[in-house]
Amino acid sequence: MSTSTSATIASTAEVPKVNLLGLTRAQMEQFFLDQGEKKFRAQQVLKWIHHAGVIDIEQMSNLGKALREKLQRVAEVRPPEIVSQHDSADGTRKWAVRVDGGGLVETVLIPDRERATLCVSSQVGCSLDCSFCSTGKQGFQRDLSAAEIIGQVWLAIKSYDAFQSGKGRIVTNVVMMGMGEPLMNFDNVVSAMNLMMEDLAYGISKRRVTLSTSGVVPALDRLAEVSEASLAVSLHAPNDALRNELVPINRKYPIARLLESCRNYIDAQSDNKRVVTVEYTLIAGVNDQLEHARELAELLRDFPCKINLIPFNPFSQSDYRRPSGNAVSRFWQVLVDAGYIVTVRTTRGDDIDAACGQLVGQVVDRTRRSERYRNAAENQATKAG
Ligand code: SAH
Numbered sequence: 157m158s159t160s161t162s163a164t165i166a167s168t169a170e171v172p173k174v175n176l177l178g179l180t181r182a183q184m185e186q187f188f189l190d191q192g193e194k195k196f197r198a199q200q201v202l203k204w205i206h207h208a209g210v211i212d213i214e215q216m217s218n219l220g221k222a223l224r225e226k227l228q229r230v231a232e233v234r235p236p237e238i239v240s241q242h243d244s245a246d247g248t249r250k251w252a253v254r255v256d257g258g259g260l261v262e263t264v265l266i267p268d269r270e271r272a273t274l275c276v277s278s279q280v281g282c283s284l285d286c287s288f289c290s291t292g293k294q295g296f297q298r299d300l301s302a303a304e305i306i307g308q309v310w311l312a313i314k315s316y317d318a319f320q321s322g323k324g325r326i327v328t329n330v331v332m333m334g335m336g337e338p339l340m341n342f343d344n345v346v347s348a349m350n351l352m353m354e355d356l357a358y359g360i361s362k363r364r365v366t367l368s369t370s371g372v373v374p375a376l377d378r379l380a381e382v383s384e385a386s387l388a389v390s391l392h393a394p395n396d397a398l399r400n401e402l403v404p405i406n407r408k409y410p411i412a413r414l415l416e417s418c419r420n421y422i423d424a425q426s427d428n429k430r431v432v433t434v435e436y437t438l439i440a441g442v443n444d445q446l447e448h449a450r451e452l453a454e455l456l457r458d459f460p461c462k463i464n465l466i467p468f469n470p471f472s473q474s475d476y477r478r479p480s481g482n483a484v485s486r487f488w489q490v491l492v493d494a495g496y497i498v499t500v501r502t503t504r505g506d507d508i509d510a511a512c513g514q515l516v517g518q519v520v521d522r523t524r525r526s527e528r529y530r531n532a533a534e535n536q537a538t539k540a541g
Pocket residue numbers: 288289290332333334335336337338368369370389390435436437466467468469470471512513514
């Protein structure tokens with residue numbers, strides 16, 4: 157007995173445990189087949205984790221004792237850790253979530269009448285460096301795993317104690333609009349979105365799971381083959397000259413290519429009523445003039461879309477300003493007159509820094525920044541010495 161236990165400990169110490177939280181149905185089935193078990197075990201485990209919110213394998217009572225013991229040796233169900241939780245006066249709730257290796261990302265739940273939209277992060281930081289985005293200013297640290305992405309949905313529901321509670325759905329919609337560029341973390345984002353839509357997991361309809369991209373065109377082309385999620389595209393400018401300044405990836409994949417790729421994505425979907433949400437962050441004096449609105453209306457003529465205007469949310473490292481309410485209205489009116497469906501994103505969670513582009517994992521980021529500066533200073537000192 158003691159020999160076999162120590163042998164087990166020795167072997168598990170070498171092989172890291174598989175985190176079952178991030179496995180899609182197909183991956184979970186393969187996992188059980190690889191273990192010499194029946195495929196249907198995958199369904200049971202998916203339901204325990206994502207319907208019942210159970211992460212202790214010991215409590216998965218329909219698996220049988222021997223299987224539970226075996227599972228505990230090779231696998232675990234490990235959500236990321238909540239570092240802090242803030243509630244806004246308007247009902248918005250924001251979590252700072254620690255992921256493996258110490259990085260920090262943010263997740264926000266925005267209730268709105270019968271809906272509640274969860275804004276999920278896909279990376280720690282972002283490499284694309286859009287000029288108006290505080291996440292971009294942090295630089296890129298790393299991709300989140302599928303478990304860390306779907307774990308944000310799990311944590312949100314858990315924090316309301318709403319697994320199987322009969323309270324109705326806590327998360328009705330998910331938008332991949334938190335920190336990071338989801339298409340730069342393709343496989344993990346696709347797996348996590350797959351779980352969001354999977355009936356054995358969260359069963360959210362494909363129309364209510366939205367991926368937002370700044371325009372990584374080759375990845376968007378691939379996405380059409382593997383995903384049915386809704387698409388939002390961060391346009392922010394009506395011409396390449398301006399977009400090159402705001403969204404640097406435009407220099408690689410200009411607007412015409414991006415819109416063509418979006419159209420292909422929509423065309424590849426089984427239902428033909430899909431449209432792309434065009435996101436346009438309005439920055440005072442930069443892209444919010446009437447001529448920009450007219451040019452945008454012209455650019456998007458015949459493009460299957462609705463337009464979402466996002467008044468810029470200021471943050472400390474940016475000199476950009478939010479346009480006045482009047483400027484936003486005037487811009488909106490031009491587009492409405494041109495026949496578009498246009499929404500203006502109201503700022504939510506202002507008091508807890510939960511608005512678009514304000515997600516920076518502040519506490520740890522400051523620490524990390526100061527650490528970076530300190531390390532740099534120490535390096536300098538060592539060199540000098
Ligand atoms: N990387 C993806 C998704 C994350 S950003 C993307 O760029 O689409 C989510 C949305 O917030 C994008 O439309 C982005 O342009 C917008 N955003 C970023 N910073 C902002 C800010 N400071 N104010 C308003 N919107 C911002």
